[in-house]
Amino acid sequence: MAWIPRWTKAGINGTNAIFSMVSCAGIARRTFHACPSLRAATTQGRTTELRYTETHLDTIFALSTHPGKAGIAVVRVSGPQAKLVLKSMTLAKSPFPKPRQAVTRRLLCPQSNELLDKGMVVWFPGPRSFTGEDSVEFHCHGGKAVIDGILRGIGNTGPHVRLAEPGEFSRRAFENNKLDLTEVEGLADLLNAETEAQRRLALRQADGGLKNLYETWRTQLIKSMALIEALIDFGEDENIEDDVYDNVVAKVKTLCRDIRKHTDDDRCGEILRDGIHVTILGPPNAGKSSFLNIITKRQAAIVSPIPGTTRDVVEVSLDIGGYPILIGDTAGLRSSQDEIEMEGVRRAQDRIRLADINIAILPVTDFMSSDKVDGGNGTGVDPIVREAVRKNPKTMVLINKMDLPGLDNEKTMAAVKSALWGDSNQSLDGDGEGEGQRRLWAISCQTGDGIGQFLHDFIKVLKDRFERSVSSSTSITQYRHRKHLENCIQSLDAFLDLGADDIVLGAEELRHAASDLGRITGRVDVEEVLDVVFREFCIGK
Ligand SMILES: Nc1nc2c(ncn2[C@@H]2O[C@H](COP(=O)(O)OP(=O)(O)O)[C@@H](O)[C@H]2O)c(=O)[nH]1
Ligand SMILES: [Mg+2]
Incomplete structure (x- = not known):
């Protein structure tokens, strides 16, 4: 779809x-x-x-x-x-x-x-x-x-x-x-959801997952504020226990830790909401456009034997395994005198830098001549391409044109590993090292061989990375949420740094922190702290 x-x-x-x-x-x-x-x-x-x-x-x-x-x-x-x-x-x-x-x-x-x-x-x-x-x-x-x-x-x-x-x-x-603001946003996302992952993510938010979390945190914070306000106003009063301040500090530390943990999510929710950016990279004539066409099942990009045909980024949206994918085919990476082609290369490099996932398509022919295979130094791979692959160790590398005659698969793949990663012998085949995730596939866009296996593994990669966010009821889905949470952490840190001597300024920081949480849900009335003060301390009884 x-x-x-x-x-x-x-x-x-x-x-x-x-x-x-x-x-x-x-x-x-x-x-x-x-x-x-x-x-x-x-x-x-x-x-x-x-x-x-x-x-x-x-x-x-x-x-x-x-x-x-x-x-x-x-x-x-x-x-x-x-x-x-x-x-x-x-x-x-x-x-x-x-x-x-x-x-x-x-x-x-x-x-x-x-x-x-x-x-x-x-x-x-x-x-x-x-x-x-x-x-x-x-x-x-x-x-x-x-x-x-x-x-x-x-x-x-x-x-x-x-x-x-x-x-x-x-x-x-x-x-x-x-509804609070997060539920309104969830509802909007639900109406816009085009893939299963987006639907699940939006539904949980529309159901109040984020609201409940942030309101719980804000309530805790308001209680702490009430205690601090009471300390300021009635510090000498015998009704105020000695360890009130220490208790608040302990609570604020816990809250700070919880919010940090919550924001430490690799932006998975936001990525899912906006679409996972996947970039296809590689040298000219590797079969990048052929690969895009085969997985989109249509002629999205021009395929030709003339190197340098694709000059701008061609982007297609896809549903792969229920995940929203924005896949971009790019100009072949190589040094060129042609100014327009070099602009294409620059755009490709920008797109590679910003991508959530990179897929490198390399033609097996780059590893085929005997000196390249035996030498094993990757002389057939353009340094720009090798740099792009090495820079991001999570790049998925697909060796294309494996249908060509006279290939010794094992020998070829060994040469590929050596040429791309030298002797570091990284975990490329899910053999238990590192993340245990396969990163090298042999394919042919001409015959379709290996594409099914790659897609199967690709969905697994997507699941490993995003499933937690999809099934969590508290995934951050908007930059707006993240910004307010970061501000909140900053204010809580400031409160902790100020210490007991600057309790008035500290109270102000707590107020800022609660206000930022309230802004996420749209409930910003921090004056309700007064209610808590009156309820919990029965002032004027
Ligand atoms: N033999 C063979 N040729 C391929 C394969 N994939 C692509 N090609 C050919 O390689 C040439 C370049 O393909 P294209 O997709 O335009 O490469 P790009 O420049 O990387 O986008 C075309 O002539 C394709 O038909 C493959 O798996 N096997
Ligand atoms: Mg192309």
Whole structure:
């Protein structure tokens, strides 16, 4: 299955744009297209930026399914008028539906009473709804005219009933404490997930995995802050025990260690969310483009016997074993006088440097002439290529064109090892040394031999590296989370460095740390420390 990288879809990847990315963002935007006349009426003077100037007195509605012809479409309504909308859109004499039970109804135009469609309605009284407000879902037939009629009908039910802005349903869910920011992000990722690994990762986050962890840490921190605030205010009071400060220090040290451990994850969650960047490298004419075509099962790159055909990076998105892969074919690495080719080589080197995984394709012909094989010094391998392979010891090396006649496989592979890695005799074949992971394969892009084995091993490499993140409920999936966690650690370190003499400054550092944790989930009200102070110390009793 082809996997489309998220930036081609959303065009938004920044941290501030979170609400533009959430579930309803695209949907609401598309709604405008599905109903042009409503667009004119309701979006005049507005931009698609986030502007929530209206109060929640407004009842909002939008098409929640993809626009276009479909068996069924769902239009969602949320806000104080939701009940009225439901009543206006259905026969007056029909009984009002029971909460959360789908019932069939004739859907009518509120003005003319004309029948628009026969469909289902579901009534979700707040707070037990997605947004926390009274909500209704209309399940109608997914034709353009039906959807337009229903949207127009809903829009005409009252002055405070309007089309939702991008992300507004999720925004309301957040503001009504139904979701925290990490859950909103998880939901957005779930809607964008194109591969199994991305789905699993997003689902856990949408389910509150990160929220629970960060809220637990923040609660611990707020308790420590409360104790420190109490020490500052009532240090002389006999009710404050002597070891309060030491206990806080011990707790902060533990928390610091836990957060460090949590961030020490090789960015696996973020890589999975954005796609695993794989780069194909090697000399010209090695079969790099042939390899890309064989694994993408299409002619993604031009294959030709003329060296230097591929000059720019050709990138294809793929689902391999459920993992999202962005694989890039690059220009052949060699020294050249051709300026355009050298620019291609520079781009290839940049891509190799930034890749999460590198795959080197080397033609067996580079190791074939007797002096090269017997000499074993890799004279057939261009130094630029050898450097690229050696620089990253995890590079997976594929020796291509093994279909050529007259090859002694064993001898050839021994020569390859010697030429690439000299006598260091690294673990290349999963023989138990080092990481025990195979790094050398013999393939032929012409016959397909060895490709299946390589893909099998490649999926194993992906599993070894990423499975922990996919199955963990607490993987960091965004740079935003990491930044706040790093800031939090910095503040906790600063608190520990300040010591007992600078307790007032120390308290400030704890406040910063809690605030950074709160920013990840969107709960930044550190004033709640006061509640804890009052509750735990019964001041003024
Ligand atoms: N005999 C043989 N030729 C191959 C194989 N793979 C690629 N070639 C040929 O090698 C030439 C260069 O292939 P290409 O994929 O364009 O190499 P690139 O420059 O590394 O991208 C073409 O003529 C291919 O047909 C292979 O496994 N065996
Ligand atoms: Mg090529």
